[in-house]
Amino acid sequence: MMAILGVWVAVGLTLFMFSFLYKDNPFYKVGENLYVGITIGYSLVKLIFETWIPNVWRVVHPEAGVWFENHEWWLILPPLFLGSLILTRFVPKYAWLSRWTFAFVVGYGSGLAIPAVQKQAEATAHPLVTHIESFDSADKAATEAEKKATDLAASKGAGSDEAIKARIDADEYRERANAAKARKDAVSAAGARADKARAAANDARKQADEMAKKGPADSEEVHAAQKKATLAERAAIGAEMATWTAYSKSEYSVLTAWGDFTTIVLFIGVFSVLFYFFFSIEHKGPVKVFSRLGIIFLMIYFGASYGYTVMGRLSLLYGRLVILRDACYPSVGFATPVLLVAMITVLVVLHFQNKDKEENA
Amino acid sequence: MLHLKRTVPLAIAFLSGILLLIQYFVPHPWSAKFLQYTSDWQVTLAYAALLLGVGSLVQSHVTKARRKAPGWGFSAVALAAFGITVAMGMWWSVHTAWQSRTDASIVTTGSGEGSPLSWVYNSLLFPMGGAMFSILGFFIASAAFRAFRVKSPEATLLLLSAIVVMLGQVPLGAHLPGIPQLSAWLLSVPTTAAKRAIGFGVALGSIATALRVIFGIERAYLGGE
Amino acid sequence: MEAFSKFVLSLDRRWIFLVLLLVLFIPIACPLNLPGLKPSPGVTRMYDFVENMPEGSTILISFDFDPASKPELAPMGEAMLRHAFRKKLKVVAMGLWVTGVSLEKETVERIAKEANVTYGDDYVNLGWKAGSVAVITGMGEDIHNTFPTDAKGNPVGSLKIMQRVHRLKDFDLVVSLAAGTPGIDTWIAYGSDKYKFKMGGGTTAVNAPAMSPYLQANQLVGLIGAMRGAAEYEFLLDKPGDAIRGMDAISLGHYLIVGLILMGNIAYFFTRSRKGVAA
Numbered sequence: 001m002m003a004i005l006g007v008w009v010a011v012g013l014t015l016f017m018f019s020f021l022y023k024d025n026p027f028y029k030v031g032e033n034l035y036v037g038i039t040i041g042y043s044l045v046k047l048i049f050e051t052w053i054p055n056v057w058r059v060v061h062p063e064a065g066v067w068f069e070n071h072e073w074w075l076i077l078p079p080l081f082l083g084s085l086i087l088t089r090f091v092p093k094y095a096w097l098s099r100w101t102f103a104f105v106v107g108y109g110s111g112l113a114i115p116a117v118q119k120q121a122e123a124t125a126h127p128l129v130t131h132i133e134s135f136d137s138a139d140k141a142a143t144e145a146e147k148k149a150t151d152l153a154a155s156k157g158a159g160s161d162e163a164i165k166a167r168i169d170a171d172e173y174r175e176r177a178n179a180a181k182a183r184k185d186a187v188s189a190a191g192a193r194a195d196k197a198r199a200a201a202n203d204a205r206k207q208a209d210e211m212a213k214k215g216p217a218d219s220e221e222v223h224a225a226q227k228k229a230t231l232a233e234r235a236a237i238g239a240e241m242a243t244w245t246a247y248s249k250s251e252y253s254v255l256t257a258w259g260d261f262t263t264i265v266l267f268i269g270v271f272s273v274l275f276y277f278f279f280s281i282e283h284k285g286p287v288k289v290f291s292r293l294g295i296i297f298l299m300i301y302f303g304a305s306y307g308y309t310v311m312g313r314l315s316l317l318y319g320r321l322v323i324l325r326d327a328c329y330p331s332v333g334f335a336t337p338v339l340l341v342a343m344i345t346v347l348v349v350l351h352f353q354n355k356d357k358e359e360n361a
Numbered sequence: 362m363l364h365l366k367r368t369v370p371l372a373i374a375f376l377s378g379i380l381l382l383i384q385y386f387v388p389h390p391w392s393a394k395f396l397q398y399t400s401d402w403q404v405t406l407a408y409a410a411l412l413l414g415v416g417s418l419v420q421s422h423v424t425k426a427r428r429k430a431p432g433w434g435f436s437a438v439a440l441a442a443f444g445i446t447v448a449m450g451m452w453w454s455v456h457t458a459w460q461s462r463t464d465a466s467i468v469t470t471g472s473g474e475g476s477p478l479s480w481v482y483n484s485l486l487f488p489m490g491g492a493m494f495s496i497l498g499f500f501i502a503s504a505a506f507r508a509f510r511v512k513s514p515e516a517t518l519l520l521l522s523a524i525v526v527m528l529g530q531v532p533l534g535a536h537l538p539g540i541p542q543l544s545a546w547l548l549s550v551p552t553t554a555a556k557r558a559i560g561f562g563v564a565l566g567s568i569a570t571a572l573r574v575i576f577g578i579e580r581a582y583l584g585g586e
Numbered sequence: 587m588e589a590f591s592k593f594v595l596s597l598d599r600r601w602i603f604l605v606l607l608l609v610l611f612i613p614i615a616c617p618l619n620l621p622g623l624k625p626s627p628g629v630t631r632m633y634d635f636v637e638n639m640p641e642g643s644t645i646l647i648s649f650d651f652d653p654a655s656k657p658e659l660a661p662m663g664e665a666m667l668r669h670a671f672r673k674k675l676k677v678v679a680m681g682l683w684v685t686g687v688s689l690e691k692e693t694v695e696r697i698a699k700e701a702n703v704t705y706g707d708d709y710v711n712l713g714w715k716a717g718s719v720a721v722i723t724g725m726g727e728d729i730h731n732t733f734p735t736d737a738k739g740n741p742v743g744s745l746k747i748m749q750r751v752h753r754l755k756d757f758d759l760v761v762s763l764a765a766g767t768p769g770i771d772t773w774i775a776y777g778s779d780k781y782k783f784k785m786g787g788g789t790t791a792v793n794a795p796a797m798s799p800y801l802q803a804n805q806l807v808g809l810i811g812a813m814r815g816a817a818e819y820e821f822l823l824d825k826p827g828d829a830i831r832g833m834d835a836i837s838l839g840h841y842l843i844v845g846l847i848l849m850g851n852i853a854y855f856f857t858r859s860r861k862g863v864a865a
Contacts, residue, residue, distance in 0.1 A: 006484035013485060017492035021499055021603050033435040035489040037442025040415050042486060043684045045450030045478060050687070051716045052408045054735045055401070079402040083409035090416060095584075096366045102582045103370035104377050105406065108399055110571035111381025112719065116775040117564040117571075227824060234625065234822075238634075262550055269554025270561065277562055294558075299515045301555035303522025304547055305795050308812065310501055310523075311530050312658060312791030314839040315813040317498035318610060318832045319657025320491050325614050385780075397727035403720030404732060411716065482688045487653040490685065494654040498839075502606045503599040506846040510854050520851075524844055530791075530814055531837040532623045541624070553798045560799065 004332055011327045011335040014320055015343050022347065056080070134251035135180040142173035183250040190246040194239035201232035269297040371577040378575035419443065449477040522547055587856055594853035602846065609842045613834035620834050625818040628801055632786050632808025633822045635759065636666070641674040643758035644751055648773070649681040649690035651765035655790050656689060659763045661816035661829035662788040663693050666761060669823055671701035671708070676747045678757070680712040680733075682721060682768045687714040691737060705738075706745040713737030718768035719776050726754045726781040754781045759807070763788040770797055774805050788815065 016031035056076055082104055088097040149166035156163055208225035215222065248255035276294030281287065327335040381399065384392035422436040430436075453476040511517045528534035529544025573579035612618075625633070639645070647666060651659045670677050681690045694711050703709055712733045715721045724732035729752060730742050742748045751757060760783055762773045770787040778785040784807050789797050791812035800806045810819055813836060816829035 002480060006480060009484040010488035014488045014492040017489060017496060020496060021600065029432070029435050030438055031489055032493075033439035034442045034485065035493065036418075037439035037444075038446050038481060038486050039490075039685060040418060041443040041446025041450070042478065042482065043411065044415055044447055045454075046684050046687060046714065047408055047411050047716055049450070049454060050714050050737070051404060054733075054739075055405045055715075075398060075401070076405070079405035082402070083406050086406075086409035086413055089413055099366065099370040099583050100373055101406070101409070103373040105403065105410075106574050106582045107374035107377030108381055108403060109719070110374075110574040111378040112385075112723065112776065113567050113571045114382055115385040116779060117567050119775070119779040121561055121564045231822075234630070238630070265550050266554045266557075269551055270558045273555050273558030274561060277558070295515060296518060297551050297555045297558075299518040300522045300547060300551040301795065303519040304526045304552045305792075306519070307523040307526030307530065308791040308794050310505070310527055310791075310840060310843055311812050311814060311836060313495070313498035313501045314610070314836050315658045315791065315832065316491060316495040316654065317606075317839075318614070318813075318835045320488075320495045321607075321610055321614050321835075322657075322832075323488065323491075325611075393727055397724060397731060400717075400720040400724035400727065401731055404715055404717040404724060407716030407720075479688060486685065487656075487689070490653040491656060499603045499606060502839075502843055502846060503602045505843045506597075506602055506850045507599070509847045509850065511851055520847065524847065527840050527844055530812075531840045532814075532833055533620055533837055534840070545626070548795060548798055549802060552795050553802055556796050557799050 007327050007332045008335045008339070011324060012339050014324060015336075015339055018320075019343060019347065025347065025350070027343065027347075132183075132249065132252050132256060133176060133180050135177065135184045138173070138177040138180040142170065142177040145170035145173040180250075183246070187243065187246045187250045190239070190243040194236065194243045197232070197236040197239040201229065201236040204229040204232040268293065273297050367583070370583060371580070374582075375575055375577060378571070382575070415443075446478070446481060449481065453477055588860065591853040591856045594849060595857065606839065606842060609838050610835045613838060617831065618834045620837055623817055623821050623830070623833065625822055626811070626815070628809035628811060629815050629818040629822070630808075631801075632788075632810055633669070633819060635784075635786065635807045636669050636673065636675075639673060639675055639758055642676065644676040644678065644747060644756065645670050646678045646680065646754070646757045646760045648760070648762045648764075649679065649686055649693070650683050650762050650769045651689075651790075652683050652685040653689060655765035657828070657832065658790045658813045658816065659765060659788060660689065660693055661813065661827050662763050662810050662819060663690075664697055664827055665816060665819040665823055665825070665829075666763075666788070667694065667697040668701065668825055669819075671697065671703055672823075675758075677709040678712060678747060678751065679709065681714045682718050682772075683765070684714055684716070687737070690714075706740075706747065708747075710742075710745050710747050711737040712742070718772055722754075722768075722773060722776045726777060728753060754778075755783050757783055759784045759786055761786040761788065763810075764793070765790050766793060769793070770800065770806070774800060778805065 013031055013034070016027040019025055020028040082101040085097045085101045088094040145166070149163065149170040152160070152163040152166045204225070208222065208229040211225050212222045244255060247253060248259060272290050272294035274294075275287075276291040276298070279287070279291075324336045326332075328337060377399070380395065384396050419440065422440050425436040426433045426440065457476075509516075509520050509523070511520060525540060525544050525547060528537060528540050534540055570579060574582070636645070647663065647670075649659075649663055667677060667679075677694075679690060679694045681687050691711060691713070694709065698705070698709050705711075712729075713736060715732060721732055730748070733742055736742055736745060736748075754760060754777055760773065760777065762770045762785070764770045764773075764787065770785075770789060770793075773787075774785060777783070785805065786807045786809070787797060787800070788810035789812075794809070794811035794815075797806070797809055797811070801809045810816060813829050813832055816827075817833050820827045820830050
């Protein structure tokens with residue numbers, strides 16, 4: 001019984017809210033104020049029972065808390081004291097006492113915010129252009145350095161300063177060449193994995209297609225096979241992408257250049273937008289061009305945000321419409337159609353009443 | 362008196378700010394304990410802040426209802442809804458607490474399963490919250506129709522970026538040649554750049570404000586006088 | 587053409603409302619099953635991360651939203667819970683938004699029942715605490731202090747999962763499904779940046795573009811964006827849910843809006859060029 005009543009109330013209130021689309025009206029006003037009242041009431045109850053009592057009760061209630069054993073019960077006193085100071089806002093004469101608490105809250109937030117925000121800003125400053133050594137050139141440099149070190153050791157003696165320095169240099173070059181070799185190997189290993197994954201995906205897709213051709217195309221087996229093929233294809237794409245990534249890390253290539261181009265665009269974007277917002281010099285000449293570039297980036301951002309927002313709003317609307325559809329059935333007494341008709345009737349009556357009033361006036 | 366009203370709060374803000382800043386850079390068991398205690402205090406403190414908010418809201422509605430200002434009936438609705446919700450939550454907790462009075466864990470049952478408050482949540486709060494924001498879906502459609510005009514190069518850019526992203530979003534559009542790639546690029550490069558710049562600006566602003574608070578230059582939180 | 591432009595430009599917006607309502611309602615009344623869902627990189631990264639977590643790892647899912655964003659974010663929560671239970675991960679759920687707690691409880695209990703897992707051993711619900719930033723910071727230091735009891739009133743120390751997690755760093759993954767602030771950015775700024783744990787996110791369409799820098803800077807292991815992201819996750823999980831069912835209506839809605847923009851501009855162009863001729 002309560003469940004069905006709940007459905008009627010939910011549908012009725014949803015329609016109250018939707019009635020705003022026609023125009024502002026008493027139904028919507030009632031709904032709006034109901035919402036405000038219930039939200040703050042609900043938040044208050046939640047606050048009392050889920051934050052305040054568990055965090056304070058454990059101290060007051062000896063069985064619930066371990067703090068008594070740890071002699072840490074006094075820790076609850078500062079927040080209780082500071083909390084009561086906030087409530088002095090209701091007594092104008094002593095309202096200034098609440099400043100102490102606000103000072104603590106604001107100070108806490110500020111102290112915590114500085115390092116946190118600084119970390120965020122750091123993430124923005126990525127290195128701009130990458131330089132990657134290929135294995136061939138690194139190997140060549142290492143071989144040359146090794147030869148030089150051997151020659152020096154032969155001519156000036158292995159213990160001489162020059163020979164030792166040359167040896168250290170040669171080792172460093174060799175280390176870099178080894179790293180380049182590892183990157184190169186990673187590319188071929190990733191490539192082999194990608195080939196294997198792609199072959200598996202092709203097989204799976206072929207199998208699925210054959211099954212669809214043979215049997216009824218809509219059967220569950222066919223769906224399962226298609227699903228399997230899609231997942232295999234996804235894995236293959238992932239493996240191929242990994243190969244490309246490994247390749248782009250192995251030597252300077254078109255891919256890395258594209259990455260650098262992207263980074264440069266990002267960099268220009270960040271700075272032109274910052275420029276547009278923050279530099280208070282007069283925007284003319286090259287400054288104007290640069291800040292205008294910032295506007296272009298901002299416009300793309302706002303457009304993309306709008307595009308995404310559409311999806312968000314439509315999703316919410318979809319959610320509500322599903323609820324209205326589910327309440328169309330006899331099991332809940334045709335709540336949606338009945339309430340919809342009732343509300344439209346009332347709105348029509350109100351409309352004519354207002355019209356009469358206007359005419360009489 | 363002036364010291365109590367101004368110097369003490371400024372000192373509190375300075376001390377708490379500077380200590381929390383220092384604890385970040387000095388990893389020591391004491392600084393960790395300090396951070397943990399102050400954070401726990403903030404959690405417990407939040408009750409008073411919410412009480413303050415609830416108090417002022419109720420006050421404003423009561424004034425409106427008492428003066429019989431235009432639309433006071435709606436204020437009465439809000440007050441009644443608030444009162445009934447709180448009463449339901451309280452009644453249920455006291456009721457369950459009485460039933461299981463030997464159990465120390467009674468304290469969080471204010472809105473447990475089968476309670477009147479959970480019914481209120483599911484049948485009132487939930488549908489109204491959903492409906493209120495879903496109305497925006499209608500307005501975004503009419504805004505698309507009325508406001509999105511090719512009036513200038515910037516507006517054109519805005520419109521094109523919106524259309525590409527919208528088409529890139531939906532499954533069918535993702536099969537149009539080039540659209541998903543372009544949409545992904547728009548999101549991962551120019552959009553990210555703009556967002557980072559905005560984020561950077563906000564970061565600089567917050568650090569500046571935080572420093573101003575700690576050093577007592579920013580005093581807006583003290584209120585008037 | 588002039589008559590058309592005049593008609594379009596003077597159209598009462600309530601007609602547009604009505605058309606939108608009808609367009610969305612058609613697929614709800616009779617599903618069309620439009621094809622072509624392709625998982626995006628952010629969602630794939632998230633799915634792969636969870637998929638590769640070893641059995642018994644712990645995952646914290648924070649439901650940071652209220653009923654208004656349920657159609658977008660609840661399907662993500664359901665899909666991730668299903669995935670976690672399927673991979674035999676230990677799940678800890680919580681929330682930073684007070685009006686979302688009941689929704690979170692209901693979702694977690696329903697999926698747990700469906701997966702047949704035990705409370706305390708396989709999943710825990712911490713519930714809600716006031717103070718967002720302070721809650722995250724407190725949890726970074728000692729969860730048992732910030733949450734002395736779980737949502738059911740049990741002391742957290744008595745729950746098997748919670749005996750192995752004491753601070754945020756002990757989690758193998760923390761996921762925030764957020765409709766705004768406090769949400770993903772709060773978790774990153776005050777949580778993962780300082781306490782160094784892996785962070786994943788799911789967010790509404792409105793917030794998704796703003797979260798892209800985090801994904802790019804690898805501050806997030808993956809990002810599920812909007813109802814479409816949820817649908818993609820359901821697809822990868824091979825368990826169609828509310829999000830996949832909703833994609834038909836959402837797609838039609840998008841086409842309608844793109845169509846409206848084009849129509850408005852055609853009408854605008856026509857009247858403008860006429861005005862130009864007249865001048």
